[in-house]
Amino acid sequence: DAKTTQPPSMDCAEGRAANLPCNHSTISGNEYVYWYRQIHSQGPQYIIHGLKNNETNEMASLIITEDRKSSTLILPHATLRDTAVYYCIVRVPNTGNQFYFGTGTSLTVIP
């Protein structure tokens, strides 16, 4: 699986957009980008995933660069409940599906 690199921590003001970057320069053509978050003492929560097109759902938007070597998760209006560790994972779907987690980004939303 391609390795991912994320900043260890970020702060964001409440109500502002939180932009979380992820580098995956060795991603292969059939690997998807998945984003999860983990709030303290809970299991990871699925946020969004994509292959090459930008994706949006009720939680967030995912912007993937044209060369697919990096992506950005956007939380459009961060709230205090968005404080969590955010994990970016790349994986080929439907092939065993082990997810290997990196260290993630600890996002703190500040009032």
Add this chain to the structure above:
Amino acid sequence: GAVVSQHPSWVICKSGTSVKIECRSLDFQATTMFWYRQFPKQSLMLMATSNEGSKATYEQGVEKDKFLINHASLTLSTLTVTSAHPEDSSFYICSARPELGNQPQHFGDGTRLSIL
């Protein structure tokens, strides 16, 4: 949406006892489930892949005789920590993915295990 349930959510027991943790997929079938362990302030570490009707596949460094995995049905996998010791205290999390379609993995809420 797809839901994965873990039980118990927390357990405290004496050193030397065995502890069983259940992982259920509530509204979908999963031939494969995964078990993770997470120590404080660390990321999730994949322990093993649970395969319905066959032996589990363990990650390097994980003792298969210590962490027994049984996946007897398409909706249930169990992890048994045998002869648990304080160093086995951790947060154990399972995950599963619906078989049909390109759907993401879903995770349980974890089991906090404390060995005294």
